[in-house]
Amino acid sequence: MIREAIGVGETELDALNDAKKQLGLDESADVEFELIQRAEKKKFGLFGGAPAKVKVTLPESSEDKADEFLRNVLDKMGLSDIAIEKTVTDDGVKFDLSGEEVGFVIGRRGETLDSLQYLTSLVANHGKDDYLKVTIDTGNYREKREKTLEILGRKLAIKASKTGRKSNLEPMNPYERRIIHTAVQKVNGAISWSEGENANRHVVIGPDPKVRNNFRRDNYGRGRGGRRPYNANRSSHPAPVNPDRKPLNEGGENGLYDRIDIDK
Known part of the structure; x- marks a missing residue:
């Protein structure tokens, strides 16, 4: 979700800092803002005058998009009582689900959980150059x-x-x-x-x-x-190790946690 705040102050700088404070940002944070109203001094110190107003809008992050999408899907599934704990890491974001109805989210062999994670990742990374790894888990199921x-x-x-x-x-x-x-x-x-x-x-x-x-x-x-002879199928020499036992026919498919390329 897009977060925004309108700050008010005696000067434009005071209004900007007020908007940052409402958004939980430090005054030194670099943000884009819109000047809604310039400060006007009172005439003769008695009449008129108006405070400055500044609007600060923070763009929606990939983590926020993933969070909002996940909550909306669970709500549409009738599972709004499931608690969601979000943890942001260096390379992505993890959502840990808990509640009495998490079994419906896991599905057969985790298929529903995998599908939900895949769709959430698509939404989070749509139109983004930097890939965000999205993980959805419940009770260490994965x-x-x-x-x-x-x-x-x-x-x-x-x-x-x-x-x-x-x-x-x-x-x-x-x-x-x-x-x-x-x-x-x-x-x-x-x-x-x-x-x-x-x-x-x-x-x-x-x-x-x-x-x-x-x-x-x-x-x-x-x-x-x-009856088999006692020493049948036994060898005193162990089988030689094959150093090249790579899986066949896997191609270049993306894994569950790999980057998913989508059209912007």
């Missing part, structure tokens, strides 16, 4: 979600390296897919890539073709009676 995805990615990567079988994950946004890819890269013998388009794009985790493994197969290497 941190908990990130840890869950890291554990999932590592678990399936270990499974792929041991069994030689791939696993298809549920569709995720670019940011969450990147978390999975990062977790998989830490496991030797596994690799990840993305398949699908748009909302159906998902991560696939499979064995790394550059690493030699002896995978267990049904009825493979089994001894008499269908």
